[in-house]
Amino acid sequence: MSDDDALQSHLLEGVSRTFALTIPQLPPVLAKPVSNAYLLCRIVDTIEDETALTSAEKRKFCQRFARVVQGSESAEQLRDGLGPRLSTSTSPAEHELIHLIPRVIAITHSFDPPQQEALATCVEIMARGMAEFQDRDLRYGLSNMEEMNDYCYYVAGVVGEMLTRLFCHYSPAIGAHRDEMMTLAVSFGQGLQMTNILKDLWDDHARGVCWLPRDLFAQHGFDLRKLKPNHNDPAFCEGFRQLIGIAHGHLKNALTYTLYIPSYERGLREFCLWALGMAVLTLRKINKNLYFSDSSQVKITRRAVKATVLTSRLLRTSDFLLNAAFSIAGSGLPRHNGQLPVFGHRADT
Template sequence: MTDRMDDDAAFVAAVTRAAGTSFYRGMTVLPARRRTAMYGIYAFCRAVDDIADEEAPLETKRAGLDIWRQRIDRLSEGGDDPVTRVLRDASLRYALRQADFHAVIDGMAMDAGAPIIAPDAAFLDLYCDRVASAVGRLAIRVFGEVSPDGDLVAYHLGRALQLTNILRDVGEDAARGRIYLPREALVAAAVPLDPALIVASPGLPHAMGRIGTEASGHYAEAEAAMARCAPGAVRPARMMGAAYRPLLEGMRRRGFRDPTRRPRLPAWRKALLAAQLLMFTDRRA
C-alpha cells in the first residue's frame, strides 16, 4: 500500500511539474502530505480543463466531464487511478467537500460550449465561483483552515483573482471571440457586445474601471477574512493576492487604456514574492 501511495504521489507531482507553471515549485515548501494533496487538486483541475478546451463536439466534452463527476462521487470507494486515490486521501485527511470538486467541473462545463460573450453579472459571478473560488475552498482546507472565514477568503479572493484575469486578458479574449466582462457594465458604457469591436470602443475603459472597482472590493474583503484565520494557513492566499493585486492597481492607474497591453509584474516584485514563498515554513503534517 505504501508503495502505491508513493507512486500516486509521484504521478500527481509529475503532472504538476510537466505543466511548466510556478505552482509546482511554490508547493514544494509544504509538508509532503499537504503538497501531494495540492498536486492532486492541480492534476484534477488540469484534467477537467483539458476536456473543456479540447477540439471535440460539445456532447463529447460533456460526457468526459460527467465521467469525472462519477469518479468524484466514488471517492469513498477508494479511487480508481492515481489522481482519484490522492483526492480520496486528501478528502479524508483535510475534510475536502465533494461539492467543491463538482463546482470546478461545472465551471469547466460553462467554458466547454459556445464562447462566452458578455454574460450577465449573475452568470459571471457563478462562473468566478466555480472556476476560482471553488478551487480556493479546496486549497485553503489543505493549508489548514476549515472555518467559515476560510470559505470567505476563498469566496472573495477567488473572485478578485478571476476578475483581475478577465481585465488583464480583455484583448486576448476578444481576439479569441470571447468577452467575459459583464453585459451590464458594457451596456452602461455603450460598449458593443461584439468581440471584434470591443477593444476599439471608447467606453471600454469605463466598463473595465467598474469591474476593477468590484475586484478591489473583493481583495479588501479577502484581507479582512484572512485576518480572522490562522496566519500560516492563509499565507499562500496572501501571496496570491500580493501577486495579482498589483496587476489590477497598475491597470487602474493607467485608466484601463490600451486593453491589448497585457500587464506584468516587474522583476523586483517577482523576486520579493519568491523570497516570501521561501519563508513559508509551516511544517504541520
C-alpha cells in the first residue's frame, strides 16, 4: 500500500466506515480515485454541517473548495481559513480531514485529466446544490416531490454520475453503456438517499429538519407540520409507504445499473451490490415498523450486513440469480406504479 493509499484508507475509516468497507472491493486503479472522491464529498458535507458557520460562510467556503479541486485556488489557504472555524460539533476525524486538505488535493491532481474532471464536476455541482437548501426552513418538510428529487440529486445522484464516469474511464466495456448507466446512476443515488432519509426521519426531526415532501403527504390527508414521534396516524403511514415504493423502484434501477457491469468485474459488482442489498433490507425493516420512533429501530444488524456480503459474493456473476435475489429481498415492499420521479437536468453532456 502506498503512502497515498494508506492516508486515504485512514481518513475513510474515520469519516465513513461503510465506504472504508466497500471501496477496497474495487480494483486498485479504481479504489484510489473513488476513495479520493468520497473524501472530497465529505469535505463538502463537513462545511455544510458546521454549526459555527453562517449560510453565507458555508456557501463561500464550498465555492472556494470547488475552485481548489479545479486547481484555481490554494488548498493551503482554504485549510488555514476553514480549520480554525470548525467547532466541537465537527468530529475529530473531520477536523483531521480538513487539516489534510492539501494532501488530499495533491492526490486528486495526480489523476488522469478525465478522472480529475469527473471529481471536480461532482464537487462543484454538490457544493452549489447543497447551498440552495441552506437558507430554507426545513422544519416542516420540502414543498413537493420535485424538491426532494433535487436534493437527492445534489447529495447522491451526482455522486452516481461521478462514479459512472470513473467506471467508464476504467473499462471500455462499461463505457459502451455510458448513456444508459448515467441515467440509472442518478436513480441509484436517489434510491440510496431516500432510504437514508426514511431511516433517519426522527434523527433529522430532533434537529429541526425534515426532508419529506409536503405535497405527497397532503394527498393522503396528513400535514407534516403535525409530525411528531410516537404518532398514531395511518394517513402519515400511507404517505411513508408511497415513498418506500418510490425508493424501492429506484433500487430496482440500481440493480439494472449493476448488471451493465460485466460479470467478470467482480469487485465492481460487489461494490454496487453491497450498497444495494443493505438499502433493500433497510426498506424492509422500515416497512415492517412504520410507527418507529428512532432510527436504531430500523437499522439492519451486523448479521444482515454479513448476509448481504455473502449473498453478493455467491451470486455476483449471475444476472438471473441476482434478479431473483432482489425480488425475494423486496417481497412485501410497496411498488411504485408509473414513471419514477428523478432530477430532470443531469450535468452530463
